[in-house]
Structure formats: structure tokens, C-alpha cells
Amino acid sequence: MSERFENPWAHPRHRFRDVLRWKLGVEPGDPESGAPDRPARSVPWSPQPLPASGWRATWFGHASFLLEGEGRRILVDPVFSDYCSPFPLPGLKRFVRPPCTLDDLGSVDAVLLSHSHYDHLELPTLRRFGRDTPMVVPEGHGRWLERKGFRQVIELPWWSVGDLLPGIRVTSTPAQHFTARTAFDRNRGHWCGYRIDASGLSLWHAGDSGYCPVFREIGERLGPVDFGMIPIGAYSPRWFMKPVHMTPEEAVEVFRNVGCRRAVGMHWGTFRLTDEPMGEPPIRLRAACEAADVAGFVTGAVGESWEIPLLRSGGATDDGDFTA
Template sequence: MTEQTELTDPPERSAGRTPGGLAEHRRTAAPAPVTRPVGEIRTAPWPRTFADRLTAPLPGVRALARLAREKAIRPGRDGLRDVSRLPYEPGPLPAVDASAVAVTWAGHASWVVRVGGLTVLTDPVWSRKILGTPPRVTPVGVRWADLPPVDAVVISHNHYDHLDAPTLKRLPRDTPLFVPAGLARWCRRRGFTRVTELDWWEGAELGGVRLDFVPAHHWSKRSLTDTCRTLWGGWVLSDGAGQRVYFAGDTGYGHWFREIGERHPGIDLALLPIGAYHPRWWLQDVHMDPEEAVRACGDVGARRMAPMHWGTFVLSAEPVLEPLTRVRAAWAASGRPREDLWDLGVGASQVLD
């Protein structure tokens, strides 16, 4: 699947369906969190498809035809004129000890998270270009050579802008990878030896840090024949002192946020996507807009929010700076303290008090 395919094959909204859609029944049916061994090779087969986890049906021919007519896949000239104003603020990674939590935005959904003494990468994409999309409009915010040793990588799903094979090739093959159900085989074929694949509400512990895989309103696809063959989701990273960072991955707005907050109370920081949302009729179920992201931050019970998934790759039709201006306005309208919105530039860092 190319990134172009991601934008032309997402689930579309179904008129009249209830919030939560196809997976609404799982709100009360989800099991309690389970701890799995790091690097476990699971012997029981996964389902052939995870399509029953979708919260909206996949699109039909009429939706595809409408998208083709509207030609609303990228911003026009006016929407691209502010590319030079996108915030790019590379700097050295902060020096922190094992008691601190620090995050650095490398761009898109790629973060360097320092938690519990570990360095964890989220959805690492250090490539200048990914399949089927224009090159990134801001450089990577952290040079690969400047990274400390990577203790773990978490992957939210298999779309090309979140699972980048050339970037993973840079890692030692014994780097622990934490991936959604069904994705371990892809990783092991590339030589990785410590791959832990998890279902929703499962977790694992590494070096005193717990990594819990939680639901998202999204989908998966990497080729023409593997739609929803692997799972998708977000991650809650918790250290021994109870400090928690929630990385949402790629998701639309919906009922899962409230349940994530109930099962993982006291989230200190939510890394939430705010971009790739227009046209709304096409992308609403799988990508939040800025106002929905602020609402999701409240639902999940997070004290602070750091926006992501904007200003790096041009994946949809909204003007490139619009996500930032809208999230700032939505945060102000919510009445929450301005200092709790960590609207970082690419390459910038913030340390949890």
C-alpha cells in the first residue's frame, strides 16, 4: 500500500450509525490488561482479519468516485504558501535521569520518548520520502547520529508513514520492537529477534517501564491484499513512579479515549494527531481534526497535550499551518492552561515537571 492508497481507502462515515460504530460493543467486553513476555513468539494464530475492530465500514465505489471528482487530496497553492513558516526548532536532546520524562518531536508521529531511564521511539520515520507521497516539508528534527542508544520501538500500525522499513534497518536487530497483533512476522522477516506483538489491552514490561497497547479508531493496510490483516492502536508508557505518556498513533475521534483514560488513569501527557483531516467527509473516522484532538485529551484524562501528525508530510487537503492555528484556538476555548499545550516545533523538546 502506498500513502496515496491510505488516503483513498479509509473507512467512510455511515449515515445514522451510533458513535463507536462496528466496535461499539467492545466498550464493555474488553478484557482486563494482560502482561505478555518480551519477545514472546505466540503460537495461537491471530484472526485472519481484524475488520471486526473497525468503527466504520470501508468505503464503496461511490465514495471513491466522489473523491476523484473533488480532487481534494492535497492543498492548493494557497494552502502550501506557508510551508516556509512551519515550526522547525531542532536542538540537543535534554539531559534527563531515570526519574524524568522527556519528549522530542522528530516529526509526524515520530517521537523520542525518555521514560524510566529508557529511550523509546514511536513510529520512527527518518526517511525523507515515503512511498506514494511528496517528500517531507520539514526535515527530521533529530539527527539519527544524535540519538542515544534506542531501548525500544513502539509501532501503532502498518501504514507507510508510521512503519518505515528503511528507518528500522538502521537499528540493531536485537532492539526490542513492540507491535500490533499480526505484525511480528513482518519484523522477524527483517531480522529482528525481540519482537513483542500485542492485542488491545495487553502490555509488556521492559526495564521497569510498562508498555500497554490500547485501541484506536483506525485501520491497517500495506499492500493490495492485506486490508485489516494486522491490528492498529496506541500505546501507554508508564514508569515505576506512575508517570504516564499516551501515544495515540493514528486515530479518529470516538469512544475509546474515555475507556483508555479509565483503564490508565493519571496520564501526564497525550501525544495526539491533529492533521490529515480534510476533506472531513472522507477522513473523519480515521483522522481527528484539531478540535476533536483537544476533546480527546479531555476524554482520556490527560493533563497535557502535545500535537503531532501535521507539518511533516502533506497527506491531505487542509492548508499546512491550519492544524496549528486551530488546535491553539480549540485549547484556548477549552479553558485549559496555555502551558499545558505543548505545541512543539519539529525537533523541539519538553521535559515533564
């Protein structure tokens, strides 16, 4: 990681002193909502036959998803460890176990990584898949992962398109965030989301992001999304988190901006990263969807799967056939 990356539009920028102001309570927090402080539900998961057509998406907690289609299995931001930190920190302990072990999960055909934060890129998990597993990363991460021993690393700059696997195309989409794994490598790698096009369907993982104007541009440039995975948590206190994490209400705007037909909320209920009650994001999402007259944006349990079927005319069904 050598080049330094920045978000190309204006937004508030926080530094280490702001972290101290937050953690020491110098700035006031957000009003208490009374929402339950409980993690996401979980259900057991075991491998199923690959879909004969269409795709299946399974939430493995936080931002981790298993995507199955075209006879392939793709993981996005897999994190299976007990802590999302370089060493065990009590405040970053996992509250919901993954729905299966890595041994039960078995092999995967490729991995997509949105950025280098420990709750999205976890080396012990990646090493379990083997160093020859294809990995797609944002700019600035390729050489770093190669130095860690991975041999098939593909860097995708924003808006660039790559053939991930036969019949599966992936596009790197912009996001508003930052990267760092130490105190000395801030923004040495980029951050992104991924749109996957295959089998006449489009799937989109937003990555980690604050709300910004680029989501409307994603929708205008790339067209509607059949199945979205959009972050809805880790947003409080707003004075600090607004540039890097969106609220459920902002996530509904992203759903509309990008042109999602259906979506699942992620980045909540697994790790306690911020101040809001762990059970608050789904409650606010339901209320925001009702207020905006948005249907098809849901939350689920860790380990839950959603089938994304095809219509005969191509594209996902738009009549509510969005099954878990």
C-alpha cells in the first residue's frame, strides 16, 4: 500500500483526537431510543446444492455473504474470528457466531474484499481458503496481500470491470469510507463495493460507506440491481460516524438511488462497533421503509438465505417472489 486515497467529494474528516473525544464522552451522544440492545438472531446453516438457475445469498454476519450461482460459490468480506481486531479486544468481540465452521463451509471459488478494516478483511479466515483462491480487492491492496502469500489477487479501481469467473462479471463501485490496519497506513488502500452480473441477474454489495451522492451515479451508470446488500448499522454517534457509516434512513435512500428491486440490510447485530443499541437498526429500517413507501428491503438472521430467481424474460422477479 503506497498511494494515498481520498474520497473525491467534500465531507467532514475526523482524526485520532476525535476518537478520543468520542470515547471520553467529550461530545454529547445521540438520544436514547429505547431499542433492545440485543444482537441479530442466528439460524444454523449447512451447504445446499447450488441453484439450478438464479442465485442464492446467505448472510454470515456483519458484512459477510456467501453468493451461490452459475455453479460457483463466492464469499464477500468473510470474517470468522471471535474478534474483529488484530488481537483480542473485549470491546470488539463477536456477539453472534458464524452459522457454520470454515470446515463445514468447504471450498469457495473466489473472494471479494471491500477494504482492509479488520471487520471486513481477516487474514486467518482468508488463509483457510488457500493462497491460490482468486481474490478481488480495491486499488492499493494487491501487493500487500501478495506479500502475505496470496497468489491470485486482482485489483479493481473504481468503475472498472473484470471477469471474475466464466460467466460472472464484477464491477468495482465507489463508496465513501477510509482504510487503515495500523496507525501508519491510513488510506494506503482504497475502498469499494461490488456489482456482480451473471445469469441475467445483478447483485450489489455496497461495501462500507457513509451516504454520498455517488450512489445515484451508480444507479444511473449501471442500471437497476436485483439484489442489494446495504449497510444499516454502526452509525452512532452521528457527529463522528456520519462520514463513514449510514443510518437505516440513509440506507433506504441508497436503495432508491441505486435502483434496487430487493435488498437485505447488513453491517449490524454481529459486532458492537458503535453506540446505538444492537437491535435498533432493523427497527429503524422498517420504519424508514414504511415512511418512504419502499417494499423489499428487509433484514434477516445470521445464516439466513435468500433465493434470487429469474423471470423468463430475464432479470429477477419483481412480484414479491423474494424467498428466504
